[in-house]
Amino acid sequence: MCPSGETLSAYLDNEVEGQWKKGIEEHLALCPSCKHKLDEMIFTREQLALESAPDFRDSQKRGRSCLAGLNSMQYVSFWRRRIALPLPAAAAAVLLMIILGFSTLLLSLRTDYRFMSIRTQPSGTSEVLVTAPIDDLERILKSLELNSSRQEIIIQLPKEPDFFVVGEAEMFLAAEYKRDKQW
Amino acid sequence: MAKEAGRVKIDQAFFEEVYETLYPLIHKLAYHITGDAEQAEDLCHEAFIKYFERKKSLPDINQTKYWLIRVVKNISLNYEKKKSRQRKAFEKLKKTAPLAADSSEHEYIKKETINRIQRALDKIPYRLRMAVVLKEYAGLNYKEIGAILGISEGNVKIRVFRARQRLAQILKEETEHVP
Numbered sequence: 001m002c003p004s005g006e007t008l009s010a011y012l013d014n015e016v017e018g019q020w021k022k023g024i025e026e027h028l029a030l031c032p033s034c035k036h037k038l039d040e041m042i043f044t045r046e047q048l049a050l051e052s053a054p055d056f057r058d059s060q061k062r063g064r065s066c067l068a069g070l071n072s073m074q075y076v077s078f079w080r081r082r083i084a085l086p087l088p089a090a091a092a093a094v095l096l097m098i099i100l101g102f103s104t105l106l107l108s109l110r111t112d113y114r115f116m117s118i119r120t121q122p123s124g125t126s127e128v129l130v131t132a133p134i135d136d137l138e139r140i141l142k143s144l145e146l147n148s149s150r151q152e153i154i155i156q157l158p159k160e161p162d163f164f165v166v167g168e169a170e171m172f173l174a175a176e177y178k179r180d181k182q183w
Numbered sequence: 184m185a186k187e188a189g190r191v192k193i194d195q196a197f198f199e200e201v202y203e204t205l206y207p208l209i210h211k212l213a214y215h216i217t218g219d220a221e222q223a224e225d226l227c228h229e230a231f232i233k234y235f236e237r238k239k240s241l242p243d244i245n246q247t248k249y250w251l252i253r254v255v256k257n258i259s260l261n262y263e264k265k266k267s268r269q270r271k272a273f274e275k276l277k278k279t280a281p282l283a284a285d286s287s288e289h290e291y292i293k294k295e296t297i298n299r300i301q302r303a304l305d306k307i308p309y310r311l312r313m314a315v316v317l318k319e320y321a322g323l324n325y326k327e328i329g330a331i332l333g334i335s336e337g338n339v340k341i342r343v344f345r346a347r348q349r350l351a352q353i354l355k356e357e358t359e360h361v362p
Contacts, residue, residue: 009344013318015325044351048319051300053214059224060206066228067202067235 002034003027012041194240201247202231208321209251215316216259218305226262230254252321253331256313263309303353307346314339315346 003011003024010016011024028035085093119127144153209230213223230251241247304312310332317328325339332339 005348006340006344009347010325010340013325013343015340040351041347044347044354045319047300047354048304048315048350051215051298051304053211053223054220056207056210059210059220059227060202062224063206063228063231064202067231070232070235 002031005037008034008038009041012038012045197240198235201234201244204244205248205251206231208248209255211320212252212316213255213259215301215304215320216255216313217262218301222262226255226258229258249327249331252317252323256331259313260309299354299357303350303357306353307349311342311346311349314342315350318343 121127210223210227213226217223233254234251241250314328317323325336328339329336
């Protein structure tokens with residue numbers, strides 16, 4: 001039985017060993033067809049060997065100068081690396097940081113605004129007075145609702161009715177407040 | 184090996200030795216894979232820059248050779264993809280604008296000057312070309328080729344054989360067509 005083309009190709013590359021190699025050699029001596037196939041492969045191989053790549057020396061020199069350039073560059077660690085930034089962009093970034101900082105500060109002051117005092121009554125009960133911004137009303141009501149039902153809750157509206165109309169509908173409804181009513 | 188500013192640099196003398204010894208081989212392989220001298224140079228430079236920037240040195244020149252060949256293989260794959268996209272775009276352009284023959288003529292003349300063997304190599308699929316180039320021009324055995332390409336020895340055997348078969352066929356057809 002004739003060896004496959006792949007086996008012949010591997011034999012040509014000296015990748016067949018021992019008994020297999022001996023078997024192929026014996027077969028090649030007897031089979032002109034396989035010998036012809038192998039000769040064709042040898043011919044292709046010889047053709048490939050004739051093909052030469054262009055001279056590498058100039059390319060190697062150019063590569064060397066390119067690498068020399070790389071070598072002269074000093075390695076700077078990430079934290080010490082300098083970056084170039086246009087002045088207007090830097091100024092804009094600083095301004096943005098200042099604006100963001102101030103607005104965050106103002107926002108935190110506004111939401112944190114609270115006043116609290118605890119008074120102990122002669123009867124033994126405690127009276128907790130909380131002054132909170134009207135925006136927090138919903139949250140206050142919710143937290144009171146969740147807490148113990150034994151608490152007595154009094155919501156006192158300001159003595160002078162100088163509310164803004166916008167955003168206080170809940171309060172108006174809760175107290176049946178009328179703008180023209182005198183307290 | 185010398186440690187400098189947090190980076191381990193490859194010893195200069197060893198680098199010189201690698202560059203002197205392996206540049207011809209890497210250049211030859213890059214040329215036979217791409218079929219283009221300029222591209223081969225770019226590929227070669229890129230591979231050596233990658234080696235230069237490597238943080239860890241390789242144990243010996245042989246290991247360095249395999250590493251560089253692997254890098255060339257990876258970069259050339261990108262080049263091959265680009266080339267195939269360009270070829271498709273060119274085919275499309277040829278269909279839509281058949282009169283614009285200037286560039287194709289220039290390309291044809293350029294191709295004609297390249298050796299017929301390289302032209303035959305260019306015609307076979309990339310995976311077959313890669314295997315036969317590593318066999319014929321780098322003199323590697325099937326095991327080494329398999330390790331570089333990430334395939335089995337059996338697969339290398341098949342690819343090398345098919346590449347030879349295709350090359351023989353192309354060269355034969357070319358000889359028959361010559362008046």
